[in-house]
Amino acid sequence: MLTLTSLGGAGTVTGSKHLLSHGGKRILIDCGLFQGLKNLRELNWAPLPIKPSSIDAVVLTHAHLDHSGYLPKLVRDGFRGRIFATDATRDVAEMILKDSGYLQEKDADYANRKGFSKHKPALPLYGIHDAERTVEFFSPVPFGESVQLPGGAVLTFRHAGHILGAATADIEWAGRRVAFSGDLGRYGDPVMLDPEPILEADYIVVESTYGNRVHEPGDTTELLGAVIERTVQRGGTVVIPAFAVGRAQSLLYHLWKLKTAGRLSNIPIYLDSPMAIDATDLLHAHRADHRLTPEVCGAICGIATYTRDVEGSKAITASRYPKVVISASGMATGGRVLHHLKVFAPDQKNTVLFSGFQAAGTRGRAMLQGAREIKIHGEWIPVRAEVDDLAMLSAHADANELMRWLSGFRHGPSRIFIVHGEPEAAEALRVRIDKDLGWNATVPRQDQAFDL
Structure with missing residues (x-):
């Protein structure tokens, strides 16, 4: 049985971590930091509900911190698998993660010197050495080429727009095909490429950052x-x-x-x-x-x-x-x-x-x-x-553009999971998908497991 569990990015727009499990193997899609509200940021310090050492691979859709920023903590806590990402995502992630580790060390030092932290001493979640070590686990994957993952899964990346290297992740495993949107970019953006369609999927995991909004027109x-x-x-x-x-x-x-x-x-x-x-x-x-x-x-x-x-x-x-x-x-x-x-x-x-x-x-x-x-x-x-x-x-697709990408699938999925959005945005997109496409759409809760 293939199981999907959102360990982050469920009911919130940060901390994306989506776990696929089958036959004792575990693949984590994205591994982001929680940001924003204090109760969310505190989750970065809580242990994951599964041991990092039990995760066999990470698939990284793109390098923004809310999708990649927990990786150094994962490695420090025992993860020893490979991190699959596009070439550009690997390069951007190296830069972002090192910067994150450096800033956390610097912020902790500044807080200790100025004495405004409640923690004595203030400590970083991880440092630059942890970030440098994490980069060694990356395995670059070209766009459009299928590669083998642990446990017999097959991964294909396609362009998602959004930022340099960003990809959607198409994973075939245990007779099921699961499409992860990552963060989708805008159509017609003057710098980034349009999101590529995925024609077939049994299940879709889609972001909903702007699920309840349409970007205002204008030059x-x-x-x-x-x-x-x-x-x-x-x-x-x-x-x-x-x-x-x-x-x-x-x-x-x-x-x-x-x-x-x-x-x-x-x-x-x-x-x-x-x-x-x-x-x-x-x-x-x-x-x-x-x-x-x-x-x-x-x-x-x-x-x-x-x-x-x-x-x-x-x-x-x-x-x-x-x-x-x-x-x-x-x-x-x-x-x-x-x-x-x-x-x-x-x-x-x-x-x-x-x-x-x-x-x-x-x-x-x-x-x-x-x-x-x-x-x-x-x-x-x-x-x-x-x-x-x-x-x-914004580099994020709005509600109309999310629907445009979803309309590229030839057939409706067995189920679509709406993640990476604040509650109102995710629910608005769920209602629209039900109304316009007639698909079975669900907004997962944190740590809720689904058999696919």
Whole structure:
């Protein structure tokens, strides 16, 4: 009997971990960190309901932390199998996981020095050494090629759009075919490829990040330009919290379009995120995974001043001249952007511009909901700056695009499982699938097991 259990990403948009079990073998699809609400983050410290050493393989759909960020903890706690991922996902994951380990060590050290943690001492969930060790377990898999997994399972990756290397996972095992969407990207995105269809599946596991929303139409380049220009006119700075992989590169593309149109000519643009800089470099290394020509790729990579060192980042914060600052993390949960927010958020001349999904419990969600102060490094910071959102720049498929991908299957599955979404979004997608497609759709609970 083939069994599916969601150990994360069930009833929430973070911590994706979906377990397939058969004949004593276990394959984990994605292995993400819980983010956002404190009660979710605390789950990262709780032991998994199964021993990591009992997991035979991990299939990684893409490298974002909510899908990959628990891997170093899994390895440290005893996992010794292989991690199957596309070439680009392996490269991006190496960068993201090392950065995650480094930031956790640095945050713990900062909390101990400043004394604002309730834990004495504050400890990281894992460190950079754990991340470096995890990379050794990766086995790259080309798009479109079928590979053998432990226990006789067969895996095929197809393009999912979303970010560099992102894939859907098509797994045949024990006479069943299970399709995992991972995170699906947008159709017609100017940088990333469209999600590829999967024609057949007995069961589907689909994300629902935007299961209850449709992205507003609009010219992203024009809207971005308008926000920047009105901020600069009042002498302000635009701070853009951006995911280092995917969103930062899309922003550079739209800024390049504005520059080539003769706009923003004298406005400095800074990419203040070593990881985003490295991710931008990876566009050249994996040209088959995106739409950009080598010439355009080179042009957008040269549009900003790159800041790798801390002193350069501090100089950006200290400057009161109008500018655009792109910095991670995208939901303002950590990273250098917090230091920029501490300085620029209290001033009404400035703008904080979000460019994608903001999970519950994050500073980004709080600010978009009108919070007039946010807590950073144990200190309450007033928010007087203009706060805007370019939701259409999201790398996630909206409800209509999720339905478009599902409509690519030739036949309805025996059952579809709706995961990786907040409760309202997952339930809205379930109702729509039932109404429009007539499929048997279920929103799993955490640790709930299903026989397939």
